[in-house]
Amino acid sequence: DAKTTQPPSMDCAEGRAANLPCNHSTISGNEYVYWYRQIHSQGPQYIIHGLKNNETNEMASLIITEDRKSSTLILPHATLRDTAVYYCIVKSGGYQKVTFGIGTKLQVIP
Amino acid sequence: DTGVSQDPRHKITKRGQNVTFRCDPISEHNRLYWYRQTLGQGPEFLTYFQNEAQLEKSRLLSDRFSAERPKGSFSTLEIQRTEQGDSAMYLCASSWRLAGAHPLNEQFFGPGTRLTVL
Numbered sequence: 400d401a402k403t404t405q406p407p408s409m410d411c412a413e414g415r416a417a418n419l420p421c422n423h424s425t426i427s428g429n430e431y432v433y434w435y436r437q438i439h440s441q442g443p444q445y446i447i448h449g450l451k452n453n454e455t456n457e458m459a460s461l462i463i464t465e466d467r468k469s470s471t472l473i474l475p476h477a478t479l480r481d482t483a484v485y486y487c488i489v490k491s492g493g494y495q496k497v498t499f500g501i502g503t504k505l506q507v508i509p
Numbered sequence: 510d511t512g513v514s515q516d517p518r519h520k521i522t523k524r525g526q527n528v529t530f531r532c533d534p535i536s537e538h539n540r541l542y543w544y545r546q547t548l549g550q551g552p553e554f555l556t557y558f559q560n561e562a563q564l565e566k567s568r569l570l571s572d573r574f575s576a577e578r579p580k581g582s583f584s585t586l587e588i589q590r591t592e593q594g595d596s597a598m599y600l601c602a603s604s605w606r607l608a609g610a611h612p613l614n615e616q617f618f619g620p621g622t623r624l625t626v627l
Contacts, residue, residue, distance in 0.1 A: 440620075442602070443600070495540065495564070496557070499551030501550065
């Protein structure tokens with residue numbers, strides 16, 4: 400699986416958009432970008448995934464650059480409950496093992 | 510609650526003791542995974558099952574660790590002769606693999622079992 404690079408921490412004001420970047424310059428053509436988050440003392444929670452098109456669901460939007468070497472997870476209106484560690488993961492769809500890095504610790508500030 | 514459940518949520522044991530954790534996946538899911546997470550790190554893959562077959566094991570899964578999923582439903586993870594380095598959160602996840610369909614492999618995680626070895 401391709402390696403990802405994320406900033407270790409970020410702050411975001413409550414109500415503002417949180418933009419979490421991820422670099423995955425070695426991504427290959429059959430690998431998807433997945434995002435999970437982990438709220439303190441809970442198991443990781445799936446957020447969204449994409450291949451090359453931008454994706455949106457009820458939780459977030461995923462913007463993938465045209466060359467697919469980086470992506471941004473957007474939480475449009477961050478709330479205090481969005482404070483968590485966010486993991487960007489790149490893997491092929493058929494491969495079972497998920498390799499988590501350290502992730503980005505997002506702190507939403509009142 | 511139809512999510513992944515794990516039992517116990519917390520376990521404190523003395524070094525050298527054996528411990529066993531249980532995971533109940535989402536009922537229609539045929540794949541089950543175990544991960545370990547230490548403080549400040551992301552979860553690390555240990556092993557996964559498709560139905561009752563254990564299909565992959567990480568090198569992290571030493572010979573003191575054994576996982577089973579005898580009837581393709583719940584799974585157990587046993588650690589024998591525990592060491593202080595085994596202290597971690599043990600996470601279970603499950604997913605559904607549709608034959609012939611693209612495996613999106615969205616994994617649903619349980620709340621974890623926190624193990625403390627004294």
